[in-house]
Amino acid sequence: MKAFFTGIGLGAAIGLWLAPASGSETRKKLITSTADLAARLEKKFEGKSEQLDNPAHLQTRADENAPAAKAEARGDNHETSSPDPVAEVLNSASKTQLRKVPGIGDATARRIIDSRPYESEAEVVENKVIPESVLKKLKDKLVDADEGVA
Numbered sequence: 181m182k183a184f185f186t187g188i189g190l191g192a193a194i195g196l197w198l199a200p201a202s203g204s205e206t207r208k209k210l211i212t213s214t215a216d217l218a219a220r221l222e223k224k225f226e227g228k229s230e231q232l233d234n235p236a237h238l239q240t241r242a243d244e245n246a247p248a249a250k251a252e253a254r255g256d257n258h259e260t261s262s263p264d265p266v267a268e269v270l271n272s273a274s275k276t277q278l279r280k281v282p283g284i285g286d287a288t289a290r291r292i293i294d295s296r297p298y299e300s301e302a303e304v305v306e307n308k309v310i311p312e313s314v315l316k317k318l319k320d321k322l323v324d325a326d327e328g329v330a
Contacts, residue, residue: 224294266301266315269322281321283314 270292278289288310295309301319305312 264298264300265323266319267298267303269318270298270301270304271296273322277322278318281314281318283317284310288314 273292275286275289275293278284278292279286284292291309292304295304295307298304301315304310305315310318
């Protein structure tokens with residue numbers, strides 16, 4: 181029993197010592213991060229209910245067709261090809277191509293693909309899909325290479 185109370189006391193002391201902010205500040209941060217997570221999940225799943233109601237949308241699509249399919253499911257009337265070359269690459273690059281960029285691993289590539297379609301490169305950084313430093317590497321590796329071939 182003595183060890184139990186010692187453990188609780190020690191845990192509480194370490195918790196208070198390591199706590200970066202007061203309880204009210206921590207609760208505010210927790211509420212803000214929870215609201216942010218809820219907004220991201222809502223954005224991610226906004227077209228899913230329509231897809232479940234319409235069996236035609238249940239077909240498996242390749243990664244390069246996913247942006248057009250998501251725009252169609254949401255009812256966007258925007259053109260599918262973007263004039264912004266970075267957005268065009270982000271909308272059409274496969275997971276394998278994205279992983280070739282330094283700083284993009286499996287999780288980041290999946291986040292890029294799941295957040296499609298993009299209208300501009302600024303949208304990717306603003307929505308915190310990838311940091312600006314990785315976006316610069318992506319431009320060097322994929323966008324500049326694409327323009328050199330064309």
